Amino acid sequence: MCLPKFPIILIDVCFADPPFNLDKKYTSYKDRRAVDEYLAWCEQWLRELVRVTKPSGSILVHNIPKWLTYYADILNEIAHFRHWIAWDAMSAPVGKTLLPAHYGILFYSKQAKGTKFFEVRAPHKTCRECGAFLKDYGGKKDQRHPFGMLVSDVWTDIHRIRHNKRRDPHPCQLPIHLLERLILMTTDEGDLVLDPFLGTGTTAIAAKRLSRHYIGIELDPTYHQVALEKLAQTKPTRYEGYPVSLFLGKIQSIRDCDAAHIFPPQLTKQQKRRQKAAAQPVPEPLPLAFLPVAAE
Numbered sequence: 001m002c003l004p005k006f007p008i009i010l011i012d013v014c015f016a017d018p019p020f021n022l023d024k025k026y027t028s029y030k031d032r033r034a035v036d037e038y039l040a041w042c043e044q045w046l047r048e049l050v051r052v053t054k055p056s057g058s059i060l061v062h063n064i065p066k067w068l069t070y071y072a073d074i075l076n077e078i079a080h081f082r083h084w085i086a087w088d089a090m091s092a093p094v095g096k097t098l099l100p101a102h103y104g105i106l107f108y109s110k111q112a113k114g115t116k117f118f119e120v121r122a123p124h125k126t127c128r129e130c131g132a133f134l135k136d137y138g139g140k141k142d143q144r145h146p147f148g149m150l151v152s153d154v155w156t157d158i159h160r161i162r163h164n165k166r167r168d169p170h171p172c173q174l175p176i177h178l179l180e181r182l183i184l185m186t187t188d189e190g191d192l193v194l195d196p197f198l199g200t201g202t203t204a205i206a207a208k209r210l211s212r213h214y215i216g217i218e219l220d221p222t223y224h225q226v227a228l229e230k231l232a233q234t235k236p237t238r239y240e241g242y243p244v245s246l247f248l249g250k251i252q253s254i255r256d257c258d259a260a261h262i263f264p265p266q267l268t269k270q271q272k273r274r275q276k277a278a279a280q281p282v283p284e285p286l287p288l289a290f291l292p293v294a295a296e
């Protein structure tokens with residue numbers, strides 16, 4: 001195992017995207033082990049990740065559902081289940097099965113209480129052609145958040161990297177916006193993120209863009225070199241002073257607490273009516289001398 005034995009507990013969030021044992025063509029790693037061997041190896045690093053995480057920290061693990069069911073068994077003993085995030089990302093048909101259309105991200109916290117967690121917002125979904133909102137807010141349109149929706153545990157708005165020109169020479173590179181959302185959700189600026197299977201650096205780049213510290217571990221020197229080169233070009237991304245996940249110049253994910261400063265909530269119709277009524281001039285009180293006096 002390449003994960004070094006960290007002597008102290010210092011990590012705010014661990015994110016692991018291990019090889020899936022699907023015979024992917026990595027440059028160094030052989031992605032085909034006997035199931036027992038693969039699972040024993042996973043157990044080793046899962047336990048180590050939990051050990052090095054701070055009491056307020058989280059452990060996030062990305063894989064296909066099949067392996068996540070084994071991971072959950074291990075993690076349920078040593079950490080606390082928070083979410084199974086379904087990341088909607090189509091993969092190739094594998095024969096007589098349901099078409100695999102999501103990857104899972106297990107979200108565990110080190111302790112049951114006191115975990116650092118931030119709600120995240122993503123832009124409202126709109127029609128590409130006419131710009132209309134896709135969600136029907138019924139009679140509650142005026143309660144719609146001015147920026148976007150709170151993110152649920154099903155993510156359909158972050159896409160796998162499809163174009164070769166955007167890919168590194170790596171078979172399983174994740175999109176940066178996936179990592180940015182996870183990091184925004186679980187850390188503050190200045191916190192420390194660990195990725196024990198860094199690949200070509202996605203987690204470290206996301207952390208650097210969001211002004212978090214990072215530690216990445218990667219077996220393969222070629223991938224490591226690509227990561228270093230990309231990191232040297234990476235700058236923090238901010239919107240009105242807040243670290244956000246930006247895609248093509250637009251916000252893709254923002255913490256709710258930061259959005260509250262940039263996009264103050266709009267008044268509902270009822271609140272507007274009350275505000276208008278409160279602004280009506282109040283009649284001057286009559287002087288005491290003119291008050292009608294009751295006849296004796």
Ligand SMILES: C[S@@+](CC[C@H](N)C(=O)[O-])C[C@H]1O[C@@H](n2cnc3c(N)ncnc32)[C@H](O)[C@@H]1O
Pocket residue numbers: 001002003017018019020026028029170172173174175196197198199200201202203217218219220223
């Ligand atoms: C699924 S890929 C991670 C891809 C990464 N998330 C990205 O976006 O680039 C798994 C990576 O783990 C690396 N790896 C395999 N065994 C390792 C080990 N024992 N220690 C460190 N890295 C390892 C592989 O070389 C591969 O790059």
